[in-house]
Every structure is written in structure tokens, then in C-alpha cells.
Amino acid sequence: MTQDQLDRSLKWGVIFSILWLAGAGSLLAVIFGYKAKKAIEASNGSLVGSGRAWWCLVVGGLGIIFWVPIVFVAVINQF
Numbered sequence: 001m002t003q004d005q006l007d008r009s010l011k012w013g014v015i016f017s018i019l020w021l022a023g024a025g026s027l028l029a030v031i032f033g034y035k036a037k038k039a040i041e042a043s044n045g046s047l048v049g050s051g052r053a054w055w056c057l058v059v060g061g062l063g064i065i066f067w068v069p070i071v072f073v074a075v076i077n078q079f
Helices: 003-018 021-042 050-077
Strands: none
Touching: 003 021, 003 050, 021 050
């Protein structure tokens, strides 16, 4: 993965972590963050962006933890 590819991936990860999109945005943020973190670790320091990768993982994870159960309960209560 090149630095440009990593930057694009992390840019979308940060955007999706902010835009929840019914849980899909948070999930995509976590996926982008995880892939970026693995690429950074595999590059032996030649790729930068660890802070943004952690942002995607933490904020995306919080979005999943907070909103998915609320939506699940709301859907269950409709039946």
C-alpha cells in the first residue's frame, strides 16, 4: 500500500466514523482503520497515519457500541 492509498483510505475512514449511516459508516470506519493499522505496521515505519487509524477504530467502534443496540431495540419494539 502506498502513502496515497493509505491517506485516501483513512480520509474515508474518518468521514464514515463521523457519518454514522445507520451503523454502516461506523463499521466501514473500523474496517478502514484496521486495514490501515495493519499496513502501517507492515511498512516498518515508512507509512504514517497511525493517529488517524486509531481515530477510525475508536470513533467507529464507539458508534457501533452506542447506536447499534439502540436501533436493535427500536426495531424489536416495532413488532
